[in-house]
Amino acid sequence: MDIPGTLREPADLEKYRGDWSGLKGGLPAVVYRPASTAEVAAIVRSCRAQGARITVQGGLTGLAGGAAPDAGDVVISLERLNQVEDFDDIGGTITVQAGVPLAKLAEIVEARDWYFPLDIGARGSCQIGGNVSTNAGGNRVLRYGPMRDLVLGMEVVLADGTVMPMLNRVVKNNTGPDLKHLFIGTEGTFGIVTRVVLRLFPRPAVRRSALCAVASFAQVAQLLKQARGRLPGLSSFEVMWQEYLVAAARALGRAVPLGGGHPIYVLVEAEGSTAPQMQEIFEGFLGEMLEEGVVADVIVAQTQEQAQSLWDFRDAIGELLKQLSPFVSFDVGIPLRVTADYVETARARLQAAFPQASHLFFGHLGDGNLHIVSGPHASEADQLAVDEIVYGLVAEVGGSISAEHGIGRIKKPFLHLSRSETELEVMRALKRTLDAGDALNAGRIL
Amino acid sequence: MDIPGTLREPADLEKYRGDWSGLKGGLPAVVYRPASTAEVAAIVRSCRAQGARITVQGGLTGLAGGAAPDAGDVVISLERLNQVEDFDDIGGTITVQAGVPLAKLAEIVEARDWYFPLDIGARGSCQIGGNVSTNAGGNRVLRYGPMRDLVLGMEVVLADGTVMPMLNRVVKNNTGPDLKHLFIGTEGTFGIVTRVVLRLFPRPAVRRSALCAVASFAQVAQLLKQARGRLPGLSSFEVMWQEYLVAAARALGRAVPLGGGHPIYVLVEAEGSTAPQMQEIFEGFLGEMLEEGVVADVIVAQTQEQAQSLWDFRDAIGELLKQLSPFVSFDVGIPLRVTADYVETARARLQAAFPQASHLFFGHLGDGNLHIVSGPHASEADQLAVDEIVYGLVAEVGGSISAEHGIGRIKKPFLHLSRSETELEVMRALKRTLDAGDALNAGRIL
Numbered sequence: 001m002d003i004p005g006t007l008r009e010p011a012d013l014e015k016y017r018g019d020w021s022g023l024k025g026g027l028p029a030v031v032y033r034p035a036s037t038a039e040v041a042a043i044v045r046s047c048r049a050q051g052a053r054i055t056v057q058g059g060l061t062g063l064a065g066g067a068a069p070d071a072g073d074v075v076i077s078l079e080r081l082n083q084v085e086d087f088d089d090i091g092g093t094i095t096v097q098a099g100v101p102l103a104k105l106a107e108i109v110e111a112r113d114w115y116f117p118l119d120i121g122a123r124g125s126c127q128i129g130g131n132v133s134t135n136a137g138g139n140r141v142l143r144y145g146p147m148r149d150l151v152l153g154m155e156v157v158l159a160d161g162t163v164m165p166m167l168n169r170v171v172k173n174n175t176g177p178d179l180k181h182l183f184i185g186t187e188g189t190f191g192i193v194t195r196v197v198l199r200l201f202p203r204p205a206v207r208r209s210a211l212c213a214v215a216s217f218a219q220v221a222q223l224l225k226q227a228r229g230r231l232p233g234l235s236s237f238e239v240m241w242q243e244y245l246v247a248a249a250r251a252l253g254r255a256v257p258l259g260g261g262h263p264i265y266v267l268v269e270a271e272g273s274t275a276p277q278m279q280e281i282f283e284g285f286l287g288e289m290l291e292e293g294v295v296a297d298v299i300v301a302q303t304q305e306q307a308q309s310l311w312d313f314r315d316a317i318g319e320l321l322k323q324l325s326p327f328v329s330f331d332v333g334i335p336l337r338v339t340a341d342y343v344e345t346a347r348a349r350l351q352a353a354f355p356q357a358s359h360l361f362f363g364h365l366g367d368g369n370l371h372i373v374s375g376p377h378a379s380e381a382d383q384l385a386v387d388e389i390v391y392g393l394v395a396e397v398g399g400s401i402s403a404e405h406g407i408g409r410i411k412k413p414f415l416h417l418s419r420s421e422t423e424l425e426v427m428r429a430l431k432r433t434l435d436a437g438d439a440l441n442a443g444r445i446l
Numbered sequence: 447m448d449i450p451g452t453l454r455e456p457a458d459l460e461k462y463r464g465d466w467s468g469l470k471g472g473l474p475a476v477v478y479r480p481a482s483t484a485e486v487a488a489i490v491r492s493c494r495a496q497g498a499r500i501t502v503q504g505g506l507t508g509l510a511g512g513a514a515p516d517a518g519d520v521v522i523s524l525e526r527l528n529q530v531e532d533f534d535d536i537g538g539t540i541t542v543q544a545g546v547p548l549a550k551l552a553e554i555v556e557a558r559d560w561y562f563p564l565d566i567g568a569r570g571s572c573q574i575g576g577n578v579s580t581n582a583g584g585n586r587v588l589r590y591g592p593m594r595d596l597v598l599g600m601e602v603v604l605a606d607g608t609v610m611p612m613l614n615r616v617v618k619n620n621t622g623p624d625l626k627h628l629f630i631g632t633e634g635t636f637g638i639v640t641r642v643v644l645r646l647f648p649r650p651a652v653r654r655s656a657l658c659a660v661a662s663f664a665q666v667a668q669l670l671k672q673a674r675g676r677l678p679g680l681s682s683f684e685v686m687w688q689e690y691l692v693a694a695a696r697a698l699g700r701a702v703p704l705g706g707g708h709p710i711y712v713l714v715e716a717e718g719s720t721a722p723q724m725q726e727i728f729e730g731f732l733g734e735m736l737e738e739g740v741v742a743d744v745i746v747a748q749t750q751e752q753a754q755s756l757w758d759f760r761d762a763i764g765e766l767l768k769q770l771s772p773f774v775s776f777d778v779g780i781p782l783r784v785t786a787d788y789v790e791t792a793r794a795r796l797q798a799a800f801p802q803a804s805h806l807f808f809g810h811l812g813d814g815n816l817h818i819v820s821g822p823h824a825s826e827a828d829q830l831a832v833d834e835i836v837y838g839l840v841a842e843v844g845g846s847i848s849a850e851h852g853i854g855r856i857k858k859p860f861l862h863l864s865r866s867e868t869e870l871e872v873m874r875a876l877k878r879t880l881d882a883g884d885a886l887n888a889g890r891i892l
Contacts, residue, residue: 088781088782088783089783090667090782090783091667091781091782091783091814092671092782093781134620135620135624137618137620141617141618145591145595146618148624149591149595158868158872162868163868164866164868164869164872165866165868166865166866166869167844168846169781169814169844170779170780170781170813170814170815170845170846170849171587171779171813171814171815172583172587172592172779172810172813172814172815172846172849172850173779173846173848173849173864174580174581174583174631174846174848174849174850174851174852174853175846175847175848175852175853175857175861175864175865176631176632176853176861176865176873176891176892177627177628177631177632177636177873177876177891178581178594178627178630178631179869179872179873181623181624181627181628182623182627182872184624185620185622185623185624186622186623187622190623201674201675202671202672202674202675202676203675204675205675221536221537225538225648226648228647228648229647229648229649229650229651229719230648230718230719230721232678232679232718232724233678272676272678273675273676275676275727275730277723277724277726277727277730278678278723278727280723281721281723281724284721284723333616333617333618333619334616335534335537335539335615335616336534336536336537336538337534337535337536337537364618367616367617367618368537368615368616368617368618369616369617369618398613398615399616400614400616400618400619400620400621401621402619402620402621403616403618403619403620404618404620405620406620406621407620407621407622411621415621415622418619418621419612419621419622420610420611420612422604422608422609422610422611423610423612423625426604426610426625426628426880427622427623427625429879429880430623430876430879432879433875433876433878433879434872434875445622445623446622
């Protein structure tokens with residue numbers, strides 16, 4: 001299939017099959033790498049005319065297999081749609097094409113003394129369009145919200161090849177349905193995001209970090225409420241249960257901080273100005289939490305190097321995953337008031353079923369996002385049993401089976417645990433309305 | 447029409463016609479005041495069976511006439527759906543029925559040492575369901591976002607009478623389309639919101655306010671960027687052009703603060719803890735802005751009474767509207783970098799066309815929301831001419847014709863200025879999907 005004015009580049013089809021922890025996509029029939037919205041639209045129209053199915057690809061860093069093609073799919077990779085189109089220094093907005101990598105965007109923005117707060121492990125390869133389509137989260141959702149809250153406007157190519165511009169640049173816009181939410185977090189199933197207008201923030205001059213040891217989850221919740229109210233610029237609240245911290249220290253070949261004998265650890269980060277009072281407030285707050293017994297022990301980083309060395313434990317997850325492979329990982333959303341029970345019960349059930357494996361708990365608890373990694377689990381049957389323990393409990397407490405990674409292909413069988421039958425029906429009705437021929441990313445989510 | 451188990455209360459049909467600055471609704475055929483979701487669903491099903499049209503009503507405080515019934519409509523008023531159903535002190539969430547008034551909610555929340563930040567002039571009468579359906583904004587959007595950002599989950603009765611529960615309680619939930627956005631800001635045209643789960647925040651211990659006089663809009667933009675980066679807890683950034691402040695002072699019978707001779711005034715508010723360093727930072731920041739010449743003059747409130755007396759000027763809008771009646775008012779969204787030009791051009795065109803009338807500019811500029819009031823304008827033709835000047839310019843600069851009040855019936859003729867034909871088509875397709883019979887709030891928005 002040739003599309004006038006676009007590039008057909010089948011050179012290395014294999015590369016576009018991708019690989020998602022064991023899930024490999026089928027071999028696409030053809031890969032297009034359009035360099036403009038008009039080219040995307042032309043490809044979509046041509047596919048429609050021929051009844052071809054489309055898989056949309058960004059940086060191939062998703063964790064739910066949403067970008068895995070079916071064999072014979074037309075792949076549209078947005079990697080060449082990578083231009084910055086507008087930078088508004090006054091209002092603090094940037095307009096970019098969907099294929100711009102996140103790290104490149106952050107660099108461009110910071111060079112002009114602004115700040116784009118989304119930050120995830122895949123920053124070097126992941127693309128803005130993928131961040132939008134999966135509603136990416138990361139470490140600073142507590143302060144800035146997920147990608148959904150950072151998008152002001154966008155342009156989308158619909159399933160019939162129509163280009164829908166909605167390049168809003170203002171924070172408040174109440175002119176009927178806010179259609180961008182149809183395309184945020186829907187993993188390319190309702191349309192192809194080609195351009196995005198993003199909100200920027202003033203660049204924080206410094207970051208302050210501390211690692212707190214806490215005796216119980218009730219005290220973690222207390223620390224969170226106090227920190228939200230009293231720590232200006234609170235940007236991260238990362239919780240690590242003891243087993244996680246001990247395993248991370250081992251993976252890093254370092255001593256466990258604060259002795260490692262406490263049940264829970266919290267990495268607290270606040271962003272702000274260089275005003276000396278900000279440091280006083282940060283240290284004063286933690287000192288008070290220590291005095292009041294909310295926190296059992298604390299390390300306050302005095303330099304950026306010390307801060308990084310605390311963050312190393314949180315960032316050690318990449319290394320840990322290699323050691324626990326083949327692992328099963330989760331990013332569930334759990335209401336704070338049932339988190340302690342959830343962790344205790346899930347851990348007990350996992351240990352009873354798989355006493356030889358490691359079961360690590362950690363997460364962005366400031367926004368209810370709990371990560372669990374369990375492994376190694378060699379057989380598919382074991383992996384499924386782990387899924388059933390973790391997701392079954394999520395359904396029991398009314399949580400979400402995916403707080404940030406999305407559903408894709410991998411979590412589809414469990415979607416009904418988080419969404420009612422009526423919701424699923426409305427989702428299907430939306431899909432029929434926006435993509436009657438099921439041309440875009442068929443078989444994902446629903 | 448009688449619905450088993452519900453109250454039919456036609457006692458005072460006249461009251462439910464409402465009155466929206468000149469727009470009076472038609473007389474409804476009947477008014478139902480259901481006290482449960484099941485009753486709402488039964489009424490909707492019964493209307494559907496009989497082909498009756500429904501107007502949904504909350505506190506009747508909307509400014510776009512969205513709650514105005516057509517003659518013969520079935521009105522569903524949610525005023526008796528007014529229970530608080532759950533309060534989560536640990537996670538900071540509250541679950542309420544849609545008819546709870548905003549002020550009552552705020553009171554209940556603050557009594558338990560939490561905080562719900564949405565605050566608008568109509569707080570005493572407006573209801574949470576209406577706040578959701580219109581995506582209400584107000585003075586603290588800069589820090590907390592509009593209602594859209596404060597809703598975690600909801601329950602909706604769809605046009606066919608199906609109850610759709612999506613009572614999510616976690617901040618991060620990436621399990622397919624986030625369906626709540628179909629019902630936020632869509633003014634009851636896609637479904638009837640019956641229950642809402644809201645995010646709460648720690649209650650700020652103090653608020654600090656200052657009034658700054660500024661020489662140019664370029665400096666307002668500079669002050670905003672600096673304040674966002676350096677003023678912890680920045681919660682309001684309310685801009686008032688000179689004519690507004692002078693008129694407000696006259697309406698209040700008070701002297702114009704800071705002499706009244708500056709072109710623009712900014713009311714800055716920051717929320718935070720009682721830590722003495724916070725006051726130092728607030729005053730230090732404003733002192734520095736003064737030294738650097740970003741700000742020409744400033745009053746820092748030293749007590750809550752002084753703060754209130756500064757806010758009186760912003761809140762004088764209610765009084766001003768009475769004096770300028772019959773007025774035409776706007777809440778447009780304008781990108782910051784074109785705001786200065788927009789105001790200058792709009793003012794010049796309005797003055798040229800209506801030299802006898804007052805044209806006042808003010809707004810929540812921290813989020814691009816500009817309010818304009820022009821009056822008195824006795825004739826409908828003059829009012830339309832004012833609309834055309836203001837909205838025509840909005841379209842020229844790529845702004846939004848409604849930043850917070852919504853479209854309803856009143857702004858429908860201008861919707862095409864803010865939304866492309868493709869967007870309007872997708873909106874119509876969504877309406878057909880969710881309410882094929884056009885039963886819910888027909889004739890609003892589209």
